[in-house]
Amino acid sequence: MADSNEPAQQGTPADRAKWRRYLADERAEAAVYRELAARRSGEEQQILLALAAAEGRHEAHWLGLLGGDERGIPRADVRTRLLGWGARRFGSIFVLALAQQAEARSPYAADPHATAAMAADERIHGEVVRGLAARGRRSLAGTFRAAVFGANDGLVSNLALVLGIGATGVAPSVVLFTGVAGLLAGALSMGAGEYVSVRSQRELLEASAPDPATREALVDLDVNANELALVYRARGMDEAEAQEQAAMLVARVQAAGGVTAGATDALAVVAEDDEAIGTGLSAAVSSFLFFASGALIPVLPWIFGMSGIAATVLATVLVSIALLITGATVGVLSGAPPMKRALRQLAIGLGAAAVTYVLGLAFGTTIG
Template identity: 55%
Template sequence: MSPEQTAPSPAPGERPPRPGPPERGQIRRWRKYLAEERAEARIYHLLAARSTGREAEILHQVAEAEQRHAEHWVRLLGPHAATDARPSLYSRLLIFLASHFGSVFVLALLQRAESRSPYDGEQDASDAMAADEAVHEEIVRALATEGRHKLSGNFRAAVFGANDGLVSNLALVMGVGATGTSPAMVLFAGIAGLLAGALSMGAGEFVSVRSQRELLDASQPTQVTLHVAPNLDLDANELVLIYRARGMSEEAAEHRAAERLGFYECDCDPSRSFQDPAEDQPEQREHVALGTDLGAAASSFCFFASGAVIPILPYLVGLTGFPAMAVALVLVGLALLVTGGLVGLLSGASPWKRGLRQLAIGYGAALATYVLGLLFNTTVA
């Protein structure tokens, strides 16, 4: 039986198949689509296996949709489907990442892949399949957003610290090196810049987190009402003012004040849905998103130092003069491309554009200080 005879009648929303037997170009294209759909189904199943709860359920359902797309191409290919084509290198990379690493980066990569669906202009794909791919992009975007939110604080600190170390110390080394001073002085300046910058970053992060925690702690309501309630003037009940200041309506505030004064043994007003912040459990009031001040300071110190050490590596291994600066530029450029690319991946944007943007910023700063160093050149003619 020929492939076109095995294909079912188009369902509502599907495009009718082309008449006649498939051509060689069609068969190659269909095999490619089949391989990609099977690869995507596997990727989603792998991600689901590493997830739990609602996210795992959603990923399994998306994998089933990709499998339905694969069955569409199997029906069109008929006996030609027996020979499988290999998925693209990109898909094989995603399979590897989904098998060994967390889902945040893989979902970000999948979001970009789903946004480039080939079915919009494909006559042999159904309208429903093209619509599925557009919906899958939004599903993946939503799932990736949750992971981005979880990583946003730590990831921001890591990228900011590393890039600050890369750019600032490269600019320092290039500026000092351009003056014609001795390699030992350039190395000393680089090490001093590393320590000064890392200590400044660590101290700044410590003060920032500690101050923010102190501000939040100062804003937390206390349990003073439990201790002073028996001594309050019942006719001028200022407990009501406390609860109204916390955001309760007048009726709810009066009800809560009556509870505190002992008129009710429990919260017996089912219509009141306001939760008094002072009654939250201590663990619910922990400022988890901030982390600890010492932890933030240590991570900022390490991230800055990890970036700042790269520009001085050529001097540490004995290179001097222009070759040392050239190697430092190359090493820092590669590091900036990597960090910029990671930002692009997590944000769902082009990693190349983000990487080149970071590279332009870093090299721009290095060029500015290099020109400044030439103006103060200390080499004796």
């Protein structure tokens, strides 16, 4: 006869094992959101705590199906434990990006023991985390773009350079000096190019922004022959809307007797977020440093005195590892599968290096 104090058994043993896994994952995910919330304040903190509370409701659902029996609860899956580890130590955009992917992988929509509301919650949680992650992505966009592109270009271009030169059969010192020259030339070129690119982008935006002095003319405009409507039309409004908006603004300014702080300056245009563009100097420095760090890796074997096929193989292995890391990093931050992005980065980089290596072999054979 069963002990009356034992919890009621529901579901098959396989079902109960699955519910225990879900329970462990929900607890771990709630802990991740609480860890992230502890490192933030204001609205973001409130949002993260609300997510943790929602995961707590899901936890209660699975615990209810288990009859309150917490025996045999396993550890959370590896991905969720890694999220918790990252949240405790970094609390960064990387953790939010990984959490976004975790929410997207929820099995609740296909599980008959999960409620429709729980499945809907997980989809909405994914969008909430996507929104939080997007804030971090915007703040990283300018400098991060320069850093990733710089490192990747340094890895691929200098690996291709040293492999191509090395394949011709020249002395190891020539390969080394060629790699160092490629590092310096490429890093300077990347830094200068990124600075010019960002500065040019800012100057284009500034050229498109309205002239602040134009505001002073608003008080003297003829309401009946409202030239301001042409400004609105040039900015993309249709004729009727432009006439209406222009008349309202001129009437408001003239009633106030001048342009006041309360008057709507509808001449303003929405420009790109400065954070998304970044500054020319920061982008240039990031490009220089990351290109140089990437370009240094394929030269390391020759720096430490290696030569021939051993140096070539080691350089290729080191660059392959770095390409996988940069590709996975881009994948994580973009919310895409990191392994897919890593392999794509690896294939492109090694493909370019292989072409130059084959050309170097052919050239070395020709001159030999």
